[in-house]
Amino acid sequence: MEDLSLSTLVWLRMVRFVENSNQLSNDHLRQFDLTLAQFEALAHIRNFQPITQTDLARGLTVTGGGISRMLSRLESEGLISRQQDWKTKHISLTDKGTELLERAYPSQLEQQASLFDEVLDEDEKTQLHALMKKLYEHSITRCEDDSQS
């Protein structure tokens, strides 16, 4: 029935792998009462704070609308603060947010990395890194081209 190309097979494997990996991350983060999306938002904010919502959205590859709602939840839980300044809002972690992220961060990165470390050696990881860099950068230019047309 099937006659899938090598590219299509690779794509399928990659999509499913990422889905499994996200599922495992969400399971792991549940002990901190965080979702993976929230964890990534907090980590990105920590690295770039204070940051505007627009920049945060770009960094996380989501739309402004999605960020707006997510930040509302994070704010209502006291993990971040939004400072209206001029016409933009600047996002920072609260002490509570910083503390939570500090607790969750090491084990979460450990968890993610283990999916690679347990089956790939250093050479393979370096190979994969090079391949993903090419693919990722190509996909970026494609997205940009599309949004212009």
Add this chain to the structure above:
Amino acid sequence: MEDLSLSTLVWLRMVRFVENSNQLSNDHLRQFDLTLAQFEALAHIRNFQPITQTDLARGLTVTGGGISRMLSRLESEGLISRQQDWKTKHISLTDKGTELLERAYPSQLEQQASLFDEVLDEDEKTQLHALMKKLYEHSITRCEDDSQS
């Protein structure tokens, strides 16, 4: 500020690449009034019909609840039919669904594959395939272990 491991970098690139790729697919499929999730469901149904909802859910890596709602939408649009048979429902494509999938399928696979074909040569794709196979299969065993514990 950053001190990310190679594994973490690869993971980030892969997640973002898949997000970009899904976005491009959704843009492409909009002309057929389909989302990527719907396209994948229809394609999986076509390859295995008649199939039960539970098996379909497993094949697409989603929960039974998600499938149930998606199939309701697809059914109300007349793309699939659900035959209650015994205690399970067997899903098939309708003529309309088959026809739509036949129109969308080639260009969608083309679109996906081009993200790989435009930057990787045959050797690189073969390498990537081997690496993803390892990662994918490892992630499966991890998910299974987790669900038992």
Add this chain to the structure above:
DNA sequence: AAATGTCATTTGCCATGTCAACTGATAGTG
């Protein structure tokens, strides 16, 4: 036959994500 168990599916509740329409603040122009 009635009680219980099992399994597939449905449904409520919620988080995330998109898109498009809207609001608000500011800047630039006549």
Add this chain to the structure above:
DNA sequence: CACTATCAGTTGACATGGCAAATGACATTT
């Protein structure tokens, strides 16, 4: 100063996804 363009953010409508509790259909046990 009024008029308009622009840009950040919000919000409504919707699709997808997870989890957990309910439902429905059957099988098994007593």
